[in-house]
Amino acid sequence: MIIQDTIVALATPSGSGAIAILRLSGLDAITIAAEVFRSSSNKDIRLVKSHTIHLGNIVENHKIFDQVLLSVFKGPNSYTGENVIEISCHGSVYIQQQIIQLLLRKGCRMAKPGEFTLRAFLNGKLDLSQAEAVADLIASDNEASHQVAMQQMRGGFSNEIAKLREELLNFASLIELELDFAEEDVEFADRTQFKELLDRIVFVLKRLIDSFSVGNVIKNGIPVAIVGEPNVGKSTLLNVLLNEERAIVSDIAGTTRDTIEDELVINGIGFRFIDTAGIRETKDIVESIGIKKTFEKITQAQVVIYLVDSYQLINDSEQLSRLKIEIAKIKEQFPLKPLIVLANKADKLDDAQKESVLKEIENTHLLSAKENSGVEELKEQLLSFVNTGALRNNETIITNTRHYDSLLKALEEVQKVQFGIQSGVSADLMAIDIRQALYYFGEITGQVTNDELLGNIFANFCIGK
Incomplete structure (x- = not known):
């Protein structure tokens, strides 16, 4: 794919602000910018050094559009590997549009989503996994997702894959060489060393694959469903966790008739809390739909918080029996989901009553959402469900589907090669599986690509990046 034209886009968010940055990239970026830029010190930006900034005006004929700072980056020492110009202008939407339209008249075209990063990939400034990490970095909204994106953008993941691919490629070339001398029945590839390499590759691949469950959680946040009977304080708990009046709170049972979601970052990890409709028998059609959605949200959640009214438990034995049945149902239906049982309104109980509640329902934790008591302990328990050890150890974590x-797919092919060695399969058959494994490694870093794949990846970027 050879790209000759020059693109332009707004690199900062659209709308008014103190400043806006317009980015140009392409063979003629500096030449086009020189046509519209008049330096305050009468410099010709076509002759200035790379990585320099210049004060001046954007003009057309005798009309001045704005006073700007213009940054010059000469290829290949730029983000895209091409000539790049960045114009820092005042943040008026009118000024932004006028300058972009002027640059379009001078020969630029509007950039497509992710086209600057696509050019960086095509020009060898980034591999494909690093380019995808740029989008993850832009989208990161907590410390953990930012850390993972930065680690991947620095090449931690791609370096690990590239090293494995290179070692496998070396052995593949020896296997291919054996095919050229098939009639002489010689082995160029040491089978013992090859087995050791395959074992190491399988170990690394399994570790990376296992990290995806953690990485996906870090990237998208952990969905936590808050469930329970009506009027036990689910909405109050959500409001306390988020430190805002997000959900309507009233003494009327069934106030929450639909699910309410919001996110909270705890120690750098994102949690998406879902306040659901109270679970109870009802003839109200709208409330029934809300209760149905509650069970759908439990299915989608990774952690379930079951909230009970501790004061009711003490004074109503039927209520206690019903709650035990409901909790047992959730445990039976979702056996693999962590379930936290919280006895709310503990501020109404004396010490003896608190002890009684803790004995009645196994693994119950006392809470007073109204008094903000026990909330920090809840946050600590939620964090305990997340494996942050990999983050602390700066290990490679996979977040990309x-x-x-x-x-x-690479693991499957490598395991086929392992089986082939153990079974004494001929070199030509093993070579097929090795080539396929190398293909899947290459797909990750971009050594194997096609226009459709690149289109799908970069279409999800913002324009200007």
Whole structure:
């Protein structure tokens, strides 16, 4: 894919602000910018050094559009590997539009989503996994997702894959050489070393594949469903966790008739809390729909918080029996989901009553959402469900579904090669599986691509990046 034209886009968010940055990239970026820029010190920006900034005006004929700072980056030492110009202008939407329209008249075209990063990939400034990490970095909204994106953008993941691919490629070339001398029955590839390499590759692939469950959680947040009977304080708990009046709170049972979602970052990890309609028998059609959605949200959630009214438990034995049945149902229906049982309104109980509640329902934790008591302990328990050890150890974590799929396919092919060695399969058959494994490794880093794949990846970027 050879790209000759020059693109332009707004690199900062659209709308008014203190400043806006317009980015140009392409062979003629500096030449086009020179046509519309008049330096305050009468410099010709076509002759200035790379990585320099210049004060001046954007003009057309004798009309001045704005006073700007213009940055010059000469290829190949730029983000895209091409000539790049960045114009920092005042943040008026009118000024932005006028300058972009002027640059379009001078020969630029509007950039497509992700086209600057696509050019960086095509010009060898980034591999494909690093380019995808740019989008993840832009989208990161908590410390953990930012850390993972930065680690991947620095090449931690791609370096690991590239090293494995290179070692496998070396052995593949020896296997291919054996095919050229098939009639002489010689082995150029040491089978013992090859087995050791395959074992190491399988170990690394399994570790990376296993990291996806953590990485996906870090990237998208952990969905936590808050469930329970009506009027036990689910909405109050959500409001306390988020520190705002997000959900309507009233003494009327069934106030929450639909699910309410919001996100909270705890120690750098995102949690998406879902306040659901109270679970009870009802003839109200709208409330029934809300209760149905509650069970759908439990299915989607990774953690379930079951909230009970501790004061009711003490004074109503039927209520207690019904709650035990409901909790047992959830445990039976969702055996693999962590379930936190919280006895709310503990501020109404004395010490003896608190002890009684804790004995009645196994693994119950006392809470007073109204008094903000026990909330910090709840946050600590939620964090305990997340494996943050990999983050602390700066290990490679997979967050991209495409990478996960390619790793699974590569593992399958490598395991076929392992089986082939153990079974004494001929070199020509093993070579087929090795080539396929190399193909899937190449898909991750971009050594194997096609226009459709690149289109799907970069279409999800913002324009200007």
